[in-house]
Amino acid sequence: MSRRRITIKDVATRSGVHASTVSRVLNPETRGMVSEALAQKVLAIAEGLGYRRNPLASGLRTRRSYMVGVLIPDLSNPVFPPIVRGIERTLSANGFIAILADCANNEQTEQAMVENLQSRQIDGLILATAHRKDPVIEACLASGMPLVLVNRSVARADVSAVVNDDELGIRLALEHLTGLGHTRIGYVGGPQSTSTGYDRYRAFLKVARRIGIAVTPEIIVNAEAFSEPAGKQAFLRILESGKELSAVVAANDLLALGGYDALAARGQRCPDDLSITGFNDMPFIDRCQPPLTTVHIPHDGLGVQAALLLLERIADPDARARRVRLKPSLALRGSTRRLDATAAALKPRPARPAARART
Amino acid sequence: MSRRRITIKDVATRSGVHASTVSRVLNPETRGMVSEALAQKVLAIAEGLGYRRNPLASGLRTRRSYMVGVLIPDLSNPVFPPIVRGIERTLSANGFIAILADCANNEQTEQAMVENLQSRQIDGLILATAHRKDPVIEACLASGMPLVLVNRSVARADVSAVVNDDELGIRLALEHLTGLGHTRIGYVGGPQSTSTGYDRYRAFLKVARRIGIAVTPEIIVNAEAFSEPAGKQAFLRILESGKELSAVVAANDLLALGGYDALAARGQRCPDDLSITGFNDMPFIDRCQPPLTTVHIPHDGLGVQAALLLLERIADPDARARRVRLKPSLALRGSTRRLDATAAALKPRPARPAARART
């Protein structure tokens, strides 16, 4: 069935002009070189024939593929779909396509995928992988490939990146809690090998000190992973540390959910016994019990900005690297509550003031 | 910086052979034409030079791009990320890449994206868009493009598709409920313009009749969309229909969540006043309150199978269309409960048996 595709040559013979003239007409940049009348005629014929340019062929010549690689550590992590969506929409609107690659959090795979993408002549690469040390970045930079990082920072300043303002996020969470009267506030962080884990941890230290919260080693526990089980373990440690905390800032929504589990395991409840804030505002986290108060990250915006930054760099590869920091906001929900004098302390055992009164 | 990429010609001059020989060596299919010794030598040199084949160039010649289009209606719908992930992993493992396109549920956009993908010489297309009537399918078929549908069925039998066994899913839900003693069971469905909405509705009619549930128009409401608000509206209608139902099967988890909202608005609770089952088992739905009993769909498996089916068709375009139907399972959680004689009827007003006993 599938008849041979219409080529530029077909249009040329039908129009009675040379192929290169057709090429000039079809390319917006060179359209001006051709007389308006002829251009219109050729355009009409191309349209009539249903001509579609073959980007592979033109790319072979121009070394432009109008393809961008998008490397994600794990699409099943709910923060990434909206980022990818923002990226894809923006690229698509600018005539580019997104090649999706999911490296399943595996550095080996990541390396291989980047090489594969490079060999496919992608015009640029968006990296959303999370590790702070990442040889792939050096390799990309060395090869001159336009590169933008999203949702992760990196030490060196010569690479473009779009990140959430994690310090602001932590500050929003902390100020919310102090505004509710909390003073003994702990922190459950993420793995320090990840950029978000590290950044938020640093931010907590900085903001907590500035606000005047006593920062001692016991009130801070960094979880092994950004997951519910790891969060539960971390919360259990912090709850059993002996420090009587009334609130905990978690570096991630999943960790916060782990906090719910930890409380449940101890026969305690959120927010009655402990206020908890999350980070990310992942989809449907407002439907859990209690609805999680969390730092909302504009994920779609991260994706859009990353795509725009990359397009900019593709257009001008010599442009300086830029960093964009997007502002998060606080999603106020039910996992935090005002600390009143009577329910002040979090007792290790459910020895509520009311119970004590009976003795 | 970016030194010119190594081409097949570079390898040729270094090896002292002709480019075509290198090509033969590098291509597994034609490797046999070259003497083993020479092949080894060329391979070593190519390796040493860091040669990477340029798929654009070879594709131009062979009309194979090793690229597959993946068209999604909306990546922010939580059912799709796992499907996409399964697709991507499988394609990638077979030397293909996935071009992701999100048409935002817009048919216009869908049409344009498919054309764009086709012009980019994709070897095949995976469609996850949901509408039952879809001119894009005809167009693809007509053009001879290998095509696989995922998570959606279509009337005509000559198109490959991977779907969940919705009838089994509905049966699992219904049998679970009847097993708990429910007999007055309603159904909140999805939009009939979508394939899943339609299929599950038909399945409910069929299975309910077979099981012996009285199917009257009042106990069935199809929502306007697969969303929480639409679900809430539909549940309100069914609850106010006058039929005293003790359980409702929802065609989708979001609709079920809307059911929670509807109950809450009426001062009732799930599962005490109404048992509800969902469909999809989307991520974190087990964390809502109450945890939703729902039909679990193997989304990742859908993606994997779709990719495999497409690869098969790409390898042999004349192969017959195949349909794969994957089996769902029931995720038993807290939104359904045994119907005991005392709490049998769902009263419009909270006139609980216990309360009545006191009078």
Added chain:
DNA sequence: ATGAAAGCGCTAACAG
């Protein structure tokens, strides 16, 4: 078994 030559579809020098 290997080399030579042609060409996939398109663009970019270079002429005229």
Added chain:
DNA sequence: CTGTTAGCGCTTTCAT
């Protein structure tokens, strides 16, 4: 303004 020519990197006849 438009046609001619060459070539992007690779594969594939066709010779030898």
